[in-house]
Amino acid sequence: MVLVIAVVVSATAIALAVGIATANTEFSATFRTVALGPLQLTVSDSGPSAGLVWLAAISVIIVALIALAFEGIAALLSARPRRKVLSARRHGRRMLPPVGPVRITVLVPAHNAEASLPATLDSLEAQTRAPDRIIVVADNCTDGTVRIAHDRGYEVFESVGNVHKKGGALNQVLARLLNEAMPEDAFLVMDADTQLGHEYLAIAGQALDDDPELAAVGGVFFGEGGHGVLGQFQRNEYTRYSAEIRRRRGRVFVLTGTASVFRSEALLDVSAARGVYIPGIPGTTYDTAALTEDNELTLALKSLGSSLISPPECTVTTELMPTWRDLWAQRKRWQRGALENLSAYGITPGTVRYWGQQVGIGYGTVALISAMALMLITFLAVDQWVWFPFWVIIGSVFWLERVITAWSGGWRARGLAALLIPELFYDVYLQMVFVACLKDIVLGHDTHWGHVQRTHEPGEAP
């Protein structure tokens, strides 16, 4: 973590040095009036110096090259997967190619999910390719979850003495299932508050059938309806993320915990590698010490050189946070989970890109807050509205990007994006979560995790 802070501070220092070197020290506000139809606009032609623009262009190229290098490292890891070495040494069970089409078992971990489970099961029944088996994994349920699953004719696995939340319950059921799994078996792990798009299983199954090297298929998640403006902020964020995954042709950052399919062989490799190549207790699939088990499992698979994909057709609709306080708690859990997982893994070829992402979030925080501070100071210090053509164009590019990337979310999404300022404040809110996490980790604060629908009893530390 200190490393992330150090890199962000260094980058800020370099940018400040550029600022000092290129600052327009003889600045004097020279304005002219331009007539645009009936309007008289005060315009200033002053913009950043040529040196600054060139240095920025060079920086963009450097950042792009670093990003490409991260992709290259990931590609090299996948080309010579470490998991092949592992499975070659697995006792009694060598990795064999699947002999037939993939067989998908759905695992629905549920903790007191009687309200949301029926919709989840409905979405499974509506699949164009029916799952081969569905198991509701009831974890410490005190409500009607088990009854609902039984009434609808589904298998139920009840966790025994589990104190490790979702990851612990899944470990119990997977320990049993993986023991008798064949190479063509795959497991869809999906949350009980999530609904799959109708094509999800068909597309995911096809992807696994087409490419025997593919270890897992993730979903591309969208937000449920409702929850007012806060819901729209979250939906826009998810829409943009899914559009980015689409442009990256399914190259996924994190296999979503809401719904992802894993080949049995990949999970066996992970459990064999735990405690050796990757953190965790040997023999277990999920690392129960991780706050965000989906992020951790992605890191585990990536570290073993597994190929992962999130096809854009594999859509998932998931719950949104109804209040700002819930959003804070959710994001703090995600962010802190991601940072803690990275700390557990260290800097390795499999994680270097994720470290880079954290630095990106950190520097983005510095850049956005300083830009807003500059705008505020200028706003309070000028006595007339002045147009800077250079900044009008730069601002328009940002504005267009915001609107275009939210376009597929419908007119509400576009409208909110077009207002620009509210989404900027939403971004600042999420960046504050990042700052709070860094502060907690550096100061060694422990946090108890709340959730809209608590998955465990309060006070049960992860």
Next chain:
Amino acid sequence: MSMLANGILLPQDLLNSLWFQVFAAFVAFNTVIYVGLTLSKLMVWPRQARLRAMAAHLPTGGRGGGGTGGAATPPGLPPEGAPATWNLRTSLVGNDAPIATAGLGALLILINAILFAWDPSGPATPHIVGLALGVAFIGAAQIMSRARLGQEAMSWS
């Protein structure tokens, strides 16, 4: 981008002070970088390499060699009896050409936007044409990458 005249809470001289100019240059530097990164994030990536297809071309082979006896060839893999240049030609048509076109479009937009901002008093039409051309190139790249043009497109190009 623009400024509003009203309740002046801070002295206007502040805008001419050295620290403010350094701060403004710092923010300008970051902002130009983020515009570049934002535009680069809009680029469409090439398809993911198919490992099975790659493994068939490696000396060690994947596992069990190439054809696993499937009926139809999955998309992205060379059909039976395809020429040795199939992969190269497919990736040229499907990936490299659209990416190059989109890159050219982005470059046109960037150059024209910067040139226009530099000298807004000059003639605007060439810049507008340049910007429109840049947008058209990016649009064409999107269509090219989605249309999955066959190799036939290469044979006449």
